[in-house]
Amino acid sequence: MAMQSDQSATQAMPGNTTTFEDAVRIRRSIRGFLDKPAAENVIREVLEDAQHAPSNCNTQPWNVHIVRGERLKQLSQLLHAKNDAGEFTPDYSFDVNDFYGEYRERNNALGKAYYEAMNVMREDKEARHRAGAMNYSFFNAPHAAFLFMPSFGDDVRVAGDMGMYGQTFLLSLAARNLGGIPQTALGFFAGTIREFLGIPDELKLLFGISFGYPDENAPGNRVRMDRVPLETSVTFHS
Ligand SMILES: Cc1cc2nc3c(=O)[nH]c(=O)nc-3n(C[C@H](O)[C@H](O)[C@H](O)COP(=O)(O)O)c2cc1C
Numbered sequence: 001m002a003m004q005s006d007q008s009a010t011q012a013m014p015g016n017t018t019t020f021e022d023a024v025r026i027r028r029s030i031r032g033f034l035d036k037p038a039a040e041n042v043i044r045e046v047l048e049d050a051q052h053a054p055s056n057c058n059t060q061p062w063n064v065h066i067v068r069g070e071r072l073k074q075l076s077q078l079l080h081a082k083n084d085a086g087e088f089t090p091d092y093s094f095d096v097n098d099f100y101g102e103y104r105e106r107n108n109a110l111g112k113a114y115y116e117a118m119n120v121m122r123e124d125k126e127a128r129h130r131a132g133a134m135n136y137s138f139f140n141a142p143h144a145a146f147l148f149m150p151s152f153g154d155d156v157r158v159a160g161d162m163g164m165y166g167q168t169f170l171l172s173l174a175a176r177n178l179g180g181i182p183q184t185a186l187g188f189f190a191g192t193i194r195e196f197l198g199i200p201d202e203l204k205l206l207f208g209i210s211f212g213y214p215d216e217n218a219p220g221n222r223v224r225m226d227r228v229p230l231e232t233s234v235t236f237h238s
Contacts, residue, residue: 023175028177028225031114031134032218033141033210037068038178045145049172053163062165065197072144076197079136082192089191092155092203094184102228110225117222122187135185138218141210144191145169146186148203157206162206173211180211 018026041224043066056063070155080204081087117188118134120127132196149158166182173180186193186208193205 003057018175023171027170027174028179028221029181030141030214031139031181031220031223032215033116033179033212034141034142034215035142036213037142038212042176042178045170046169046176046178050165053161053165053168054154055164056157058156059150059161060151061149061152061158061161063134063150063199063203064165064193065146065148065198065199066143066213067146068143071137072142075135075193077195079186079189080133080194082189083136085131087192088188090188091190092187094188106228109221113223113225115143116219117219119219123130132219135183138210139181140215140218141180141212143211144186145209145211146197146205147207148194148199148205149210150202151204160204166207166209177213178211179214180209182207182209 047064047066050062050064051060053062098109115122115128115131118127118131120131122128124154134140147162149155149162152158170180170182184207188203190205193208194203195200
């Protein structure tokens with residue numbers, strides 16, 4: 001995937017919200033954060049924005065847990081240990097081998113861009129493991145949001161609702177000069193995270209979002225994924 005310029009990123013001023021168009025284009029997945037927590041009132045504003053996400057039949061199914069400080073450090077250590085031991089406790093299955101054709105190609109492009117950014121050689125398994133494990137350091141973010149959800153039927157619709165919530169959350173961060181990254185990798189340890197946070201078994205975890213102020217110099221933030229042309233994704237009928 002090609003690199004693209006990011007001129008709009010400089011337009012967002014701290015404390016101000018940007019236009020919708022800017023926020024959508026400024027947002028990208030952040031894989032490196034400054035050691036600078038966001039103010040609690042700003043986090044509350046982001047959560048208030050996300051609360052406006054639409055949901056199937058108005059169920060508003062999101063049960064969100066925000067973790068920071070010592071608790072986040074403890075959870076990071078626990079997740080690294082579980083990841084190294086291969087003790088996965090996901091609520092939902094996930095296999096990249098399910099991707100085919102163009103979808104597989106796009107996933108491969110992401111892997112290539114990330115490992116290049118991290119200066120990891122393809123055949124260096126140990127270095128790849130370490131780069132992947134950055135997910136469990138929350139990419140050094142000072143905050144993480146865990147988006148738990150109740151289970152209804154096959155969970156497809158509630159998962160869609162969680163996606164809507166997640167994107168509203170991410171756009172609100174972008175509009176405030178903050179950044180975040182949704183992480184399926186956190187969902188691989190749903191059981192561990194649920195137990196650590198004391199969350200009832202009936203709530204499931206699809207993904208979490210690490211967030212904070214982007215560290216523009218972090219290697220992980222060299223990744224820029226472009227998009228296929230509109231005509232590839234959209235068909236007009238009349
Ligand atoms: C639901 C969801 C889960 C994701 N999980 C991860 C993850 O576990 N680790 C990661 O590095 N990126 C993860 N991503 C980020 C994607 O790789 C990213 O959105 C995609 O490559 C497009 O790049 P952009 O977000 O910078 O536009 C996830 C994105 C979504 C929407």
